[in-house]
Amino acid sequence: MRSFFIFLLLALIALQYKLWFGEGSVTQFLHLENKLAKEEQDNKKLSDRNLALEADIVGLKSGEKALEDKARTEMGMIKEGEVYYQCQD
Numbered sequence: 001m002r003s004f005f006i007f008l009l010l011a012l013i014a015l016q017y018k019l020w021f022g023e024g025s026v027t028q029f030l031h032l033e034n035k036l037a038k039e040e041q042d043n044k045k046l047s048d049r050n051l052a053l054e055a056d057i058v059g060l061k062s063g064e065k066a067l068e069d070k071a072r073t074e075m076g077m078i079k080e081g082e083v084y085y086q087c088q089d
Contacts, residue, residue, distance in 0.1 A: 020026055059066035071077040078084050 018025070060070065
């Protein structure tokens with residue numbers, strides 16, 4: 001009877017070891033859960049950026065005003081007949 005309990009105790013220890021440190025263990029699960037949360041956060045940032053780019057594209061396609069603003073701010077373009085002053089500190 002005593003050897004049976006020793007066998008059960010050893011089996012319990014082996015199963016606990018596999019649960020905490022083996023393949024598919026609790027620590028591995030927690031690591032993957034943290035990695036998933038980070039990936040979801042990155043996906044949210046990229047999704048927000050995509051929405052902003054999509055709105056920018058729609059604005060550029062829909063009107064000349066948005067196209068003109070983009071050319072002025074990003075490329076430094078000016079209209080014909082305008083005078084451009086640049087001040088230095």
